[in-house]
Amino acid sequence: MRRRWIYPLALIAVVLLGASLLVVTLNQPHSQGYTKVYFESDIFPRVEPNRTYELAFLIESHEEDVSTYVYAVYLDNSSIETGKVTLNPGDLHRIQFSFSIDKVDYSKRVLLNETRTLKVNGSSDVVGAPRAYGIDLAKFNLTGEDLIHVLENFPLMYVTNETSIIVNTTNGTSISDVSMRKDGDRLIETRREFNLTRSGDGYVLSLRTLKVEYVPRPVEIRVVVVSSSGEKYSLRALLESGG
Known part of the structure; x- marks a missing residue:
C-alpha cells in the first residue's frame, strides 16, 4: 500500500520541480550584455x-x-x-x-470622376441645364432654330452639382476650368470640362467633373x-x- 503512493508522489515532485526550474530560468537576467x-x-x-x-x-x-x-x-x-x-x-x-x-509632398485620391451628357432638342430637354444670362431656358418655349440661336449667340451658364460654368459658344464649343481650395491640410482640386457639340437641330452638352484630394504625406x-x-x-x- 505504501509503495502505491511512492510513484504518484515522485511524479508530482518532478512536475513541481520542473515548473519551478522553468520559472527560475525564464526570470533569470541575461548572462550577456x-x-x-x-x-x-x-x-x-x-x-x-x-x-x-x-x-x-x-x-x-x-x-x-x-x-x-x-x-x-x-x-x-x-x-x-x-x-x-x-x-x-x-x-x-x-x-x-x-x-x-x-x-x-502630397498623396492623391480621386473623390469624384463623372461625365454628364444632355441632348438638347428643345426647351423640354433643357431641364436644369444651360442658362442664358441667368435665365433658365427650360422656362421658355424655345425649340429648333430659336434655341440654337440662343446657344450660339449668348454666353451660357451651365449649372450642375452646385457647379457653374460660363460658356460663350460664339468663341468655341469647349472650355475647361480648374479651381483649388484648401480644407485644413488637404487640397481639393476641381477640374471641369464643358463641351457643346452640334447634333442635328440641337446640341449635345457634356460636363466632366474631376475632383481630386491631395493629402500631405x-x-x-x-x-x-x-x-x-x-x-x-x-x-x-x-x-x-x-x-
Whole structure:
C-alpha cells in the first residue's frame, strides 16, 4: 500500500520541480550584455517647409565590454547625418540632429470622376441645364432654330452639382476650368470640362467633373545603429507635415 503512493508522489515532485526550474530560468537576467536605442521623446513636431527641427536619440550600453556604435539618420530615403561613438559599459550617449524640408509632398485620391451628357432638342430637354444670362431656358418655349440661336449667340451658364460654368459658344464649343481650395491640410482640386457639340437641330452638352484630394504625406525619420558586435538597431517615426 505504501509503495502505491511512492510513484504518484515522485511524479508530482518532478512536475513541481520542473515548473519551478522553468520559472527560475525564464526570470533569470541575461548572462550577456545588451544595448538600448530609443528616441529622446515620443512627441514629434508637425513639419512645415523651410523650418528647422531638432530631434535626438539615445544609445544606452549595458554590454560587458567597450562597444563602438556606427549610426546613420535618414530623412525619408536620404541620409542626413552619420557618426560613430564608443561607449563603456553603463554609458549613455545622446545624439542630436536637425532637419528641414523644402516642400510638402502630397498623396492623391480621386473623390469624384463623372461625365454628364444632355441632348438638347428643345426647351423640354433643357431641364436644369444651360442658362442664358441667368435665365433658365427650360422656362421658355424655345425649340429648333430659336434655341440654337440662343446657344450660339449668348454666353451660357451651365449649372450642375452646385457647379457653374460660363460658356460663350460664339468663341468655341469647349472650355475647361480648374479651381483649388484648401480644407485644413488637404487640397481639393476641381477640374471641369464643358463641351457643346452640334447634333442635328440641337446640341449635345457634356460636363466632366474631376475632383481630386491631395493629402500631405508624413515625413519619415529613420535611425539605424550598428554595434561593433554586429547587432543592428532601428528606429522609425512618421511626422505629420503641412503648411
